[in-house]
Amino acid sequence: MRIEDVVVLAREAGHLIMDIYQKDFSIYEKSDHSPLTEADLAAHNYLINALHELTPDIPALSEESDDSVKKDRINWKTAYWLIDPLDGTKEFIKKNGEFTVNVALIENGIPIAGVIFAPALDTMYWGQLGQGAFKQVGLGPIESISVAPVPERPTGWRVLGSRSHKSPRLQLFMSSLPEAEILEIGSSLKLCLMAEGKADLYPRLSPTCEWDIAAGHAIVIAAGGQVLALSSLSPLVYNSNPDSLLNPFFVVCTKPSVFWENNRVGE
Numbered sequence: 001m002r003i004e005d006v007v008v009l010a011r012e013a014g015h016l017i018m019d020i021y022q023k024d025f026s027i028y029e030k031s032d033h034s035p036l037t038e039a040d041l042a043a044h045n046y047l048i049n050a051l052h053e054l055t056p057d058i059p060a061l062s063e064e065s066d067d068s069v070k071k072d073r074i075n076w077k078t079a080y081w082l083i084d085p086l087d088g089t090k091e092f093i094k095k096n097g098e099f100t101v102n103v104a105l106i107e108n109g110i111p112i113a114g115v116i117f118a119p120a121l122d123t124m125y126w127g128q129l130g131q132g133a134f135k136q137v138g139l140g141p142i143e144s145i146s147v148a149p150v151p152e153r154p155t156g157w158r159v160l161g162s163r164s165h166k167s168p169r170l171q172l173f174m175s176s177l178p179e180a181e182i183l184e185i186g187s188s189l190k191l192c193l194m195a196e197g198k199a200d201l202y203p204r205l206s207p208t209c210e211w212d213i214a215a216g217h218a219i220v221i222a223a224g225g226q227v228l229a230l231s232s233l234s235p236l237v238y239n240s241n242p243d244s245l246l247n248p249f250f251v252v253c254t255k256p257s258v259f260w261e262n263n264r265v266g267e
Contacts, residue, residue, distance in 0.1 A: 001055055001105070003128050006115045009050045010101045013043040014119030017086060017101065021120065039092060040064055043085035043101060051081050051103075058105075063211045074242040079107045082238065084211040088187030097121055098186030104214035109237040114218025116188055125192045127222025133195050147225035147254045148197035154259040155179045160190045160202040160252075169205045169249075176263045177201075191216025194252045195223035201260065202252035203230070210238050210245045220252055227252050230264050 020039040044064040051060050060081035061073045073080065081103065086092060088099030097120035105113040113128040125145075127133030135143045151157055157180040161170060174180060183199055191213060193199045204213075217227045217236065227236045230249040233256055251264075 001058075001113075003113050003115065003126055003131070005054055006051075006103055006105075006113070007117075007124060007126050009047060009054070010103055010115045010117040011119075011124065012050070013046050013085060013101045014117045016042045016046055017092070017099075018119045021092065021095070034089070036064075037086070037089060037092065040086040040089060044083070047083050047085055047101075047103065051083075055081075061211070063209065070245065071242075073239060076239065077108075079105060080239075082106050082111075082211050082214040084188070084215070087212060088189075091186040096186065098189055100187045100189060102188050102211065102215035104211075104218050106214060106238050109239055110235075111214045111218035111221065111238065114215035114222075116192055116215050116219065118187075118189060118192075125195065125216075125219050127195065127219035129218070129222060131222065133219050133223035135192075135196055145196040146223045147194060147220065148200055150254050150257050151200055151259075157181070157201055157259075158183055158199045160185070160193060160199050167205055170203065173203050173205065173260065173263050176260050188213065188216040191220055191227075191252060194225055195219045197223075200254075201257075203249075203260075204247075204251070205230070205249050208247045208250075210247060213247065213250075214238060225252060225254050228256070233261070233264075 017039045044062050048060055058079050059076055062083040084102040087102045091098040101117045103115045104111045115126040117124050122138045124136045133145050135145050155178055157177045159180045160183050190202050194202050220227055228251050229236055230251050236250055
């Protein structure tokens with residue numbers, strides 16, 4: 001498998017999404033009351049079929065897969081694709097451009113390769129374990145990216161989160177980082193900002209699913225960073241719970257820092 005081939009597929013899925021984005025589209029409600037559009041389904045169908053052609057021996061799980069696939073995935077003991085065909089559906093509906101196509105390759109619970117394409121921004125991110133992480137805007141030059149060094153002071157941190165909807169958990173977590181600059185952006189682009197060194201910390205203290213972050217997780221690792229379960233500061237592991245695809249609360253960082261470690265809050 002060449003990650004460059006997956007980059008091509010993510011771009012093609014993004015083009016399908018943009019065709020729908022530029023016209024009126026239908027919005028449905030899933031059983032969990034989250035929104036679903038025809039763009040989600042178009043990208044899902046394209047990626048599932050294209051990845052099967054590319055790697056017929058590797059199964060694929062998408063956010064829009066049938067419940068039977070989601071149940072069966074616990075039996076996948078080696079490699080599988082984990083896909084969010086349209087991450088940021090709410091952003092897509094708002095037409096603010098902050099939505100992405102996410103494709104990750106998981107092996108033994110670890111995201112070893114990931115591709116994220118933001119079609120409205122025409123920006124591609126990808127990374128592979130041991131091979132580095134990269135960014136390309138449009139058809140411009142390919143740029144190698146890496147996480148930022150850990151700040152040496154408790155002030156001036158660039159933290160990804162919400163300026164207007166701070167939960168009590170997040171307020172406690174942030175109490176040890178005075179004067180932090182809060183950066184707001186939708187979808188998995190938060191992980192991309194971490195990977196390219198434009199943010200110092202991303203604490204996630206609200207629910208996410210494995211497909212939401214797997215591609216970004218792979219890119220962060222390839223860029224020299226970490227995605228850690230907040231309660232234990234151990235690496236996040238995928239496909240370990242037969243009953244749920246929810247992630248624990250987590251933090252994305254270059255490495256843990258004394259400035260926030262003691263203010264971690266459990267779930």
